Amino acid sequence: MRRDDRAVTDAARIREIIAACDCCRLGFCDGGRAYIVPLDFGFVEREGRYTFYFHGASEGRKIDLVRKTGWAAFEMDTGHELIRGPMACNHSARYQCVMGGGPVRLLERREEKEAGLRAIMARLTGRDQWEFDPAALEKTQVLCLEAEELTCKVRA
Numbered sequence: 001m002r003r004d005d006r007a008v009t010d011a012a013r014i015r016e017i018i019a020a021c022d023c024c025r026l027g028f029c030d031g032g033r034a035y036i037v038p039l040d041f042g043f044v045e046r047e048g049r050y051t052f053y054f055h056g057a058s059e060g061r062k063i064d065l066v067r068k069t070g071w072a073a074f075e076m077d078t079g080h081e082l083i084r085g086p087m088a089c090n091h092s093a094r095y096q097c098v099m100g101g102g103p104v105r106l107l108e109r110r111e112e113k114e115a116g117l118r119a120i121m122a123r124l125t126g127r128d129q130w131e132f133d134p135a136a137l138e139k140t141q142v143l144c145l146e147a148e149e150l151t152c153k154v155r156a
């Protein structure tokens with residue numbers, strides 16, 4: 001990171017920022033062109049390693065790209081605030097941002113799909129005990145991204 005004074009390496013702070021983000025953008029390489037899609041997400045953190053979960057319909061461009069590429073970049077951010085100044089060039093913005101990438105796959109087994117959906121529900125609602133309608137679960141794709149790269153940058 002060029003501005004390494006803005007890099008965040010404290011594990012608790014990174015987790016706090018991830019938890020505060022509203023959505024996660026997944027970036028795929030689609031035949032040499034970028035495809036970015038915003039999604040709700042859930043996550044599980046084990047000893048600083050993050051697994052992110054996403055869900056959606058069983059068809060569509062992102063699902064095709066997960067199958068085709070097996071790898072996605074991600075980006076999420078929060079805490080935007082304009083810092084005003086006397087001139088245009090004196091303006092700036094506060095933000096908190098996490099980026100990275102890693103292998104992404106579609107979950108197949110019912111138990112792992114439910115665990116991914118619980119992680120999403122836990123982040124959205126603060127509650128992780130949920131039951132899922134088997135018919136709806138069947139039709140839902142759950143994506144799992146293991147973050148191999150993850151950096152966090154904060155402009156305070």
Ligand SMILES: Cc1cc2nc3c(=O)[nH]c(=O)nc-3n(C[C@H](O)[C@H](O)[C@H](O)COP(=O)(O)OP(=O)(O)OC[C@H]3O[C@@H](n4cnc5c(N)ncnc54)[C@H](O)[C@@H]3O)c2cc1C
Nearest residue numbers: 022023037038039040041054055056057059060061062063
């Ligand atoms: C904050 C937020 C959270 C979301 N959370 C979820 C989620 O948890 N699960 C989920 O499945 N979807 C979610 N969506 C919708 C998501 O962004 C996609 O629209 C959806 O997942 C379909 O993606 P796809 O790749 O299958 O596109 P397809 O349905 O295959 O569509 C293909 C084309 O449609 C256009 N397109 C697709 N999505 C968008 C979009 N969001 N905006 C503008 N153009 C678009 C693009 O040109 C794309 O190439 C969310 C959207 C937002 C803004």
